[in-house]
Amino acid sequence: MHEMSLAVGILELIEEAARVQKFRRVLAVEVEIGELAAVEAEAISFCFSAVTRATLAEGARLQIVHVAGQGLCFNCHQTVLLAALYDPCPACGGHPVQATGGTEMRVTELEVE
Amino acid sequence: MCTTCGCGAGQVRVAGEPVPAAGSTDAVAAQDSQQAGKYRLAGAPASTAGDQGSSGRRARWHAHASPDAHPHPHPLEDMHAVGDAAAPAVAAGEHRHHGHDDGHAVATAPSRLVQIERDILASNDAYAAANRRRFEEQGIFALNLVSSPGSGKTSLLCRTIELLKTRLPLAVIEGDQQTSRDAERIRATGVPALQINTGKGCHLDAHMVGHALQTLSPVDDSLLLIENVGNLVCPAAFDLGEAHKVVILSVTEGEDKPLKYPHMFAAASLMLLNKIDLLPYLSFDVEQAIAHAWQVNPGLRVIQLSATSGEGFDEWLAWLDEGCATVPGRKRTTIDGLRRPIAELESLLSSAARC
Numbered sequence: 001m002h003e004m005s006l007a008v009g010i011l012e013l014i015e016e017a018a019r020v021q022k023f024r025r026v027l028a029v030e031v032e033i034g035e036l037a038a039v040e041a042e043a044i045s046f047c048f049s050a051v052t053r054a055t056l057a058e059g060a061r062l063q064i065v066h067v068a069g070q071g072l073c074f075n076c077h078q079t080v081l082l083a084a085l086y087d088p089c090p091a092c093g094g095h096p097v098q099a100t101g102g103t104e105m106r107v108t109e110l111e112v113e
Numbered sequence: 114m115c116t117t118c119g120c121g122a123g124q125v126r127v128a129g130e131p132v133p134a135a136g137s138t139d140a141v142a143a144q145d146s147q148q149a150g151k152y153r154l155a156g157a158p159a160s161t162a163g164d165q166g167s168s169g170r171r172a173r174w175h176a177h178a179s180p181d182a183h184p185h186p187h188p189l190e191d192m193h194a195v196g197d198a199a200a201p202a203v204a205a206g207e208h209r210h211h212g213h214d215d216g217h218a219v220a221t222a223p224s225r226l227v228q229i230e231r232d233i234l235a236s237n238d239a240y241a242a243a244n245r246r247r248f249e250e251q252g253i254f255a256l257n258l259v260s261s262p263g264s265g266k267t268s269l270l271c272r273t274i275e276l277l278k279t280r281l282p283l284a285v286i287e288g289d290q291q292t293s294r295d296a297e298r299i300r301a302t303g304v305p306a307l308q309i310n311t312g313k314g315c316h317l318d319a320h321m322v323g324h325a326l327q328t329l330s331p332v333d334d335s336l337l338l339i340e341n342v343g344n345l346v347c348p349a350a351f352d353l354g355e356a357h358k359v360v361i362l363s364v365t366e367g368e369d370k371p372l373k374y375p376h377m378f379a380a381a382s383l384m385l386l387n388k389i390d391l392l393p394y395l396s397f398d399v400e401q402a403i404a405h406a407w408q409v410n411p412g413l414r415v416i417q418l419s420a421t422s423g424e425g426f427d428e429w430l431a432w433l434d435e436g437c438a439t440v441p442g443r444k445r446t447t448i449d450g451l452r453r454p455i456a457e458l459e460s461l462l463s464s465a466a467r468c
Contacts, residue, residue, distance in 0.1 A: 002316065002347040009233040021227050031233070038350050038376040074411060085375040086409050096411040099379070105233040113224040 007047035034102035069102030240319035244354025262343030
């Protein structure tokens, strides 16, 4: 959805970290993107390379770690893997399933020098 | 330029005045103390281990004295880096070499891993937290109204205002890509309204709303209605500091919109099903639409109404009354609450001095 703003958000986190940690170049950025998060991994990679041009993260690899979606089925009361927000429960076929995991969008680690 | 929705940065206007881009400096200022020490060295290389300590040693954030993100001075040197990031075409054209004077050392420095563990929307969330504090201090019940374009948000707001304005102080923030037509419609009802033009942007963010609050200055114990840009996608992810997101679906749209745009319906607390006066002329299946919404968000409250006929407004106004009554504290007098107007006035004075 809003990948450009999110890519700028990633760069802001990197720049804040650079001020604190005193590094000058970023080689790789690891981000965790939940399967249920409102973001397209391909689009964020494209936007990331665009917003990092002429910054300390220019050319950095964006490593996206996909986190599986998880939900609690209100029908069978099981915690189940969920591929999309509106999917029926894969265990019992029932509705609704409340998402409990896989909605995160986080920068987890940087490789810097 | 966003490949998904075509949004960009640098054209945001609050009541016609340009707004500086969100800067990392004030985002840092707004961090709660719990953010301190989030950065951690994970694997210092052996050659520098003596300097950097063992794995897991914590580095602290630099502390800012300011308790609040708004108002903020936007130091130019910090804004600059963010400005570059938000305008890739310009940055690419100029191709500046940050830190080039130390380039030799950079080229030979060994790489290391830095663990961050921070949400990508941390900057927006920090501004949202500052807005939320302001709402709590002033006892303001703030709602973020979201929908597709053409769902009848502004008509619904106008009717709501007409019914409420004699018994409750109200203020409105209007978000649109261009024009101030909506704010003018609201102001015609006699209620203060401020227009944010997002330019190429497709949603309001907490930073824009923070600036709008400074200009609008909503009164204590009031109801603040924030009408977001007509867009069922992007505004779902951006917390503005509101108490609730209210999603408006009109019966001239499809019943399956909650399934097609699930994030918005999942983020909302209340769905207003608008234009029900048109149901006799349409094949819209109300039960199906509500079932789809509950499939995405089982806890979603639904109210059916018509901004044209007024049907269903009793229930909607009762929901608003209930919400206003539950605002925590109802204007708590805090030190931060007293500091904020002083800081705002100082910010205005310093900007006036620069002009």
